[in-house]
Amino acid sequence: MLFDVQVTTRDSAEVISVIGDVDLATLPRMAAALDGATAEVVEVDLRSVDWFDPLCLGVLIAADLRVRRRGGALVVRADGQVADMLAESRVDTVLTVQV
Numbered sequence: 001m002l003f004d005v006q007v008t009t010r011d012s013a014e015v016i017s018v019i020g021d022v023d024l025a026t027l028p029r030m031a032a033a034l035d036g037a038t039a040e041v042v043e044v045d046l047r048s049v050d051w052f053d054p055l056c057l058g059v060l061i062a063a064d065l066r067v068r069r070r071g072g073a074l075v076v077r078a079d080g081q082v083a084d085m086l087a088e089s090r091v092d093t094v095l096t097v098q099v
Contacts, residue, residue: 002050003021003029004018004020005032009039012041013043014041018030020048021050022046022049022053022056023055023056030056030059043077044075047082057091074095075097076095076098083097083099
């Protein structure tokens with residue numbers, strides 16, 4: 001199974017790019033990257049995700065809460081099936097999602 005998490009900096013934002021399938025087996029790596037994010041703006045790029053298990057949504061919501069508590073902002077970039085799932089589950093009303 002293809003999976004990778006890459007953390008880069010663009011301007012003043014920390015960009016966490018997730019590639020492949022996000023499920024209970026790969027979630028800990030994504031969660032670790034989100035936990036380590038310290039920038040004021042954190043972008044989570046899910047555009048290269050093939051499958052996102054809805055059971056893993058809590059990690060995104062928890063990361064958003066942590067970033068907002070320190071005065072920052074978390075932005076989720078998604079398209080295709082992942083964007084559809086975020087909209088159908090109405091998580092896009094809680095998180096800032098850019099399609």
